[in-house]
Amino acid sequence: MAIDEVKIGGMGARQKRVEDNRFIRGKGNYVDDIVLPGMLHMEILRSPLAHARIRSIDVSKAWDIPGVRLVLTGETLAARNLAWMPTLSYDTQAVLATDKVRFQGQEVAAVVADDPYIAKDAVEAIIVDYEPLPAIVNPDQAMAPDAPLIRDDKANQPDNKIFDWEVGDREGTDRAFTEADHVSTIEMHYPRSHPSPIEACGSVADFDRSTGKLTVYMTSQAPHIIRAAVAMVAELPEHQIRIISPDIGGGFGNKVPVYPGYVISILASILAERPVKWIEDKTGNLISTGFGRDVYLKGELALRKDGRILGVRMHTTSDHGAFFSDAQPSKFKIGLMHSAFACYDIPSAHLTATGVYTNKAPGGVAYRCSFRVTEAMFFQERMVHAAADELGLDQAEIRRVNFVRDDDFPHRTPFGFLTDSGQYTKCLDLGLAAIDYEGFRREQAAAREQGRLLGIGISTMTEPLGAGNSREYDILGIKMFDAAELRVHMTGRAILRTGAKTQGQGHETTWAQIVAHELGIPADDVVVEEGDTDTAPFGMGTYASRSTPVAGAAVSMVARKIRAKARKIAAHLLEVSEEDIEWELGRFYVRSAPDRGVTIQECAMAAYSNVPDGMEPGLENHAYYDPPNLTWPFAAYIVTVEVDPDTGVWDVLRVVAVDDCGVRINPMIVEGQIMGGLTEAYAMANMQFITFDADGNCVGSNYMDYLLPTAWETPGFELHEVVTPCPHHPIGAKGVGECATVGGPAAFVNAVMDALKDTGVRNIDMPLLPDRVHQALTTGQDVSGAPPVDPEAS
Amino acid sequence: MYPPRFRYEAPRSLREAITLLQEGGGEAKILAGGQSLIPMLKLRFASPGMLVDINNLPGLDHLTRDGDGTIRIGALCRHEHIERSELITEHQPTIAAAAPLVADPIVRTRGTFVGSVCHADPQGDWAACMIALDGAIVAEGPGGRRSIAARDFVTGPFQNVLASDEIAVEAVIPPPQGEARGGYLKLERRIGDFATAAVAVAVDLRGDQVTRAGIALVGVGGTTIDARDAADALVGSPLSSDAIERAAELAAEAAQPRSDHRGSASYKRHIVRTFTSRILTQIDRSTQKAA
Numbered sequence A: 001m002a003i004d005e006v007k008i009g010g011m012g013a014r015q016k017r018v019e020d021n022r023f024i025r026g027k028g029n030y031v032d033d034i035v036l037p038g039m040l041h042m043e044i045l046r047s048p049l050a051h052a053r054i055r056s057i058d059v060s061k062a063w064d065i066p067g068v069r070l071v072l073t074g075e076t077l078a079a080r081n082l083a084w085m086p087t088l089s090y091d092t093q094a095v096l097a098t099d100k101v102r103f104q105g106q107e108v109a110a111v112v113a114d115d116p117y118i119a120k121d122a123v124e125a126i127i128v129d130y131e132p133l134p135a136i137v138n139p140d141q142a143m144a145p146d147a148p149l150i151r152d153d154k155a156n157q158p159d160n161k162i163f164d165w166e167v168g169d170r171e172g173t174d175r176a177f178t179e180a181d182h183v184s185t186i187e188m189h190y191p192r193s194h195p196s197p198i199e200a201c202g203s204v205a206d207f208d209r210s211t212g213k214l215t216v217y218m219t220s221q222a223p224h225i226i227r228a229a230v231a232m233v234a235e236l237p238e239h240q241i242r243i244i245s246p247d248i249g250g251g252f253g254n255k256v257p258v259y260p261g262y263v264i265s266i267l268a269s270i271l272a273e274r275p276v277k278w279i280e281d282k283t284g285n286l287i288s289t290g291f292g293r294d295v296y297l298k299g300e301l302a303l304r305k306d307g308r309i310l311g312v313r314m315h316t317t318s319d320h321g322a323f324f325s326d327a328q329p330s331k332f333k334i335g336l337m338h339s340a341f342a343c344y345d346i347p348s349a350h351l352t353a354t355g356v357y358t359n360k361a362p363g364g365v366a367y368r369c370s371f372r373v374t375e376a377m378f379f380q381e382r383m384v385h386a387a388a389d390e391l392g393l394d395q396a397e398i399r400r401v402n403f404v405r406d407d408d409f410p411h412r413t414p415f416g417f418l419t420d421s422g423q424y425t426k427c428l429d430l431g432l433a434a435i436d437y438e439g440f441r442r443e444q445a446a447a448r449e450q451g452r453l454l455g456i457g458i459s460t461m462t463e464p465l466g467a468g469n470s471r472e473y474d475i476l477g478i479k480m481f482d483a484a485e486l487r488v489h490m491t492g493r494a495i496l497r498t499g500a501k502t503q504g505q506g507h508e509t510t511w512a513q514i515v516a517h518e519l520g521i522p523a524d525d526v527v528v529e530e531g532d533t534d535t536a537p538f539g540m541g542t543y544a545s546r547s548t549p550v551a552g553a554a555v556s557m558v559a560r561k562i563r564a565k566a567r568k569i570a571a572h573l574l575e576v577s578e579e580d581i582e583w584e585l586g587r588f589y590v591r592s593a594p595d596r597g598v599t600i601q602e603c604a605m606a607a608y609s610n611v612p613d614g615m616e617p618g619l620e621n622h623a624y625y626d627p628p629n630l631t632w633p634f635a636a637y638i639v640t641v642e643v644d645p646d647t648g649v650w651d652v653l654r655v656v657a658v659d660d661c662g663v664r665i666n667p668m669i670v671e672g673q674i675m676g677g678l679t680e681a682y683a684m685a686n687m688q689f690i691t692f693d694a695d696g697n698c699v700g701s702n703y704m705d706y707l708l709p710t711a712w713e714t715p716g717f718e719l720h721e722v723v724t725p726c727p728h729h730p731i732g733a734k735g736v737g738e739c740a741t742v743g744g745p746a747a748f749v750n751a752v753m754d755a756l757k758d759t760g761v762r763n764i765d766m767p768l769l770p771d772r773v774h775q776a777l778t779t780g781q782d783v784s785g786a787p788p789v790d791p792e793a794s
Numbered sequence B: 001m002y003p004p005r006f007r008y009e010a011p012r013s014l015r016e017a018i019t020l021l022q023e024g025g026g027e028a029k030i031l032a033g034g035q036s037l038i039p040m041l042k043l044r045f046a047s048p049g050m051l052v053d054i055n056n057l058p059g060l061d062h063l064t065r066d067g068d069g070t071i072r073i074g075a076l077c078r079h080e081h082i083e084r085s086e087l088i089t090e091h092q093p094t095i096a097a098a099a100p101l102v103a104d105p106i107v108r109t110r111g112t113f114v115g116s117v118c119h120a121d122p123q124g125d126w127a128a129c130m131i132a133l134d135g136a137i138v139a140e141g142p143g144g145r146r147s148i149a150a151r152d153f154v155t156g157p158f159q160n161v162l163a164s165d166e167i168a169v170e171a172v173i174p175p176p177q178g179e180a181r182g183g184y185l186k187l188e189r190r191i192g193d194f195a196t197a198a199v200a201v202a203v204d205l206r207g208d209q210v211t212r213a214g215i216a217l218v219g220v221g222g223t224t225i226d227a228r229d230a231a232d233a234l235v236g237s238p239l240s241s242d243a244i245e246r247a248a249e250l251a252a253e254a255a256q257p258r259s260d261h262r263g264s265a266s267y268k269r270h271i272v273r274t275f276t277s278r279i280l281t282q283i284d285r286s287t288q289k290a291a
């Protein structure tokens, strides 16, 4: 009798997360929990100005404070050739400023002291003489002919432009536009946001001169990449570098890049010959580390009267801050922006992209998305919404008319990606039925009679996840595959290690479930370990929803290798030839005599006690998985709102989400990911942004100004699913970590725009603060750009 | 959090506390709920030489109502206590409406009403309620006790009239002249957010006549704004839609908002008008219903 897969915590089981056992008891082990003997504490001095020349730095008063062990400036680093470091986007970034500061919050000096209080006092005692320069806070200013040059440190950098880039079919698209019945044009800004994980960044660097070994505990989503980077940048031998990412309190993309603080703490430990801890505060995290978005769009759709899209033109201008340090592994300058419109069957598309430097924090990270996919899908769904309104078409119908059909896969997207599977119309229709679309439209019309403004917004999209395949995606030349290592002990218990790094996604639970599914070993019998480069197999880390598509596939593949060996052992134990052996979950049996069988646990014991002649003992293996393609989950999000015409305040009435992320390993974890993503989507649409005043002061440097929604205002979510397995993934999974963050914002904005339809307003840039909605209502004009900021007020 | 170095004292009597404040000169700061002071220490915006923690002082956590209807809120009475108090729900509608809108549930368990008034944040909710209610702060110092009208208590952003050796021991809300009616509306971007704009309204009614009125505005000026003209316009006649309109207009005029990331100046002014009118209309409706 086969085992009940759900009972052993296999595929589809709503297993409670094993990691939560320690987290809810306060027993997690985060970087700040690491205490090493003789450990010193580091604090960073940050620039108060957005753009200024450094005339001098006087550190003498800092040295005077008892307990200060090191004071480091750009000069100290420059002497070791470490004042600048390479970025993941082939630019350079200052570790500690030498010549100029280029954004508010930039690292200027560091103090290492006996305790953090002393370090903080000493940092305040450093006197920096700045010569202020005009700050550039948006692309228009950056590209003005007389704009001050931000990156005067670089040769061949005459202006503030980073790149011009293009992709797609310019001529074909031009032709589509001449043939169109209607051209819809829209401009918008996707504001700067911040991943703001609850745990800020930090590290404990421990260089041991006696062994030559450098151990760094750090908040990294990708410890192996860090090891490679440290080996290359610091020219330390790779085998003498051990990066340990212990428990991580959220990442959302923020913990992919290499930050100055890590580098300085490593150097400090080498110089002090003692462990050095650096723990960033929340303000430091918000003002200096990788942000998300900050992209302007000019978008055009060429349409037929019936809503068929004939061509897409997009021009994006992205504000990258002072250093081009986007953390993304593709050759495409603007990431995967050209994954836009992948769910629609569109003959031609053309994208041009310009990137600029400004005096703002660097590091356009993929904040819970695959490298600019969030912007791509937001722009797409806002463009489609506006076009439908202009043509007087129904919002659902325009999407149905353009969807790639279920029988049209594999499908080449307008910009050349290859999608593999999906049931787009089915998903949308399921969502429309759930929210009672027709009923809502009637209710909306009735409410309008009484002066009440109801709106419904739809967002449908398929997005590329799981970077990458190794042909097209790499980080500093390292290809984007992942590995898993599985060791089954003699009692049938096992340890699994991967090169991914969980930060809240629940790998410790999910990976064990994959092993349970492949081998019939109960999930509770499998311990999962990640994050230590000395023990974990190589891997590119966890971001871009890539863990299940890549590392998860590697788990499957290594379990299958184990099963193949166990099958040989089973044949030996059952004294039949391997061809006569059949597998059911957890058990091999003789085909002709099904009650003669051995369990996987019995095979495990035999692997250590009774292997056939000539077979290597033991039951362990590893697998590298190089995904053949990206995976493409689909989602339909539908939101209804009511807008208060007097105040512009809008309340969410309902949120319906239909996600097709392929096969769901742990549906509860999947639902948690979707709810978290929708919460972030709501936050960006409603309240969240980082903006700057004219002097480049960051408004949004703490949680009073940068708002994370709480349980109080977060709406309820109604989740539905469609399952279209990924044809090229071993267990048919497509990844889900980011779908809702990516697809969600447009649904909220579209709902408000739908409520305002009669006013003629076509766009309000996020966040849709009550003020901005009210302004649109009273003026009938679009509201663009960042909210007003009074320089005196900040 | 790594604040600058300070001396910490936790006296057990008011006398002792006042002596410590005297000793500290201007360098000592009172620590009540810590929900404003601790963040300022964390950000190193404040660097007091000494913290005098008043949480151990006896007899300061009261929330009572005298026979004549006077409400007394002790210096250690937390926001949460006020929010859950039946006394307040029954007798003080302005305070009752504001209580669930102050900060977030976590902050409310620690922060104090009196501390909030002392802190004099132009975006603080309680100072506005106190002004609208013609309340007073009772302070004790080496020379004994004195009572200071809330209207005179706050002198500017984060500034009050207390001497450095005085402790505010209670907030006092005088009995209503008739029936106490009122409300509080606050536009916030999220729970726990300070007001983009908020309006406190307190109206005493005898029959349908307004005997006393107070309107105070939050987040629309350098300090809490006493919209005296708006309130005065209501006194001596019944609430009517005309009177409400006039008061709302005058309240909007009294606002001195600035544009910032919470909203534009003109929007904040509009919110003051809308909220004033909404609260008064609500009072008017419920009065008519009762009649």
Ligand SMILES: Cc1cc2nc3c(=O)[nH]c(=O)nc-3n(C[C@H](O)[C@H](O)[C@H](O)COP(=O)(O)OP(=O)(O)OC[C@H]3O[C@@H](n4cnc5c(N)ncnc54)[C@H](O)[C@@H]3O)c2cc1C
Pocket (backbone or CB within 6 Å): B029, B030, B031, B032, B033, B034, B035, B036, B037, B038, B039, B075, B101, B102, B103, B104, B107, B110, B111, B112, B113, B114, B115, B116, B117, B118, B119, B121, B123, B124, B125, B126, B162, B166, B167, B168, B169, B192, B193, B194, B195
């Ligand atoms: C996340 C967050 C959100 C918040 N949101 C809001 C909000 O929406 N609305 C709002 O009104 N407030 C808000 N607050 C502030 C909160 O209400 C504080 O509790 C209150 O402002 C101060 O009260 P406290 O007891 O905590 O005072 P403390 O922080 O202890 O002290 C504040 C100041 O008052 C002085 N002080 C305190 N008690 C006395 C006394 N008895 N005599 C003399 N001086 C005294 C102190 O010396 C100090 O200068 C928020 C706070 C936080 C942390």
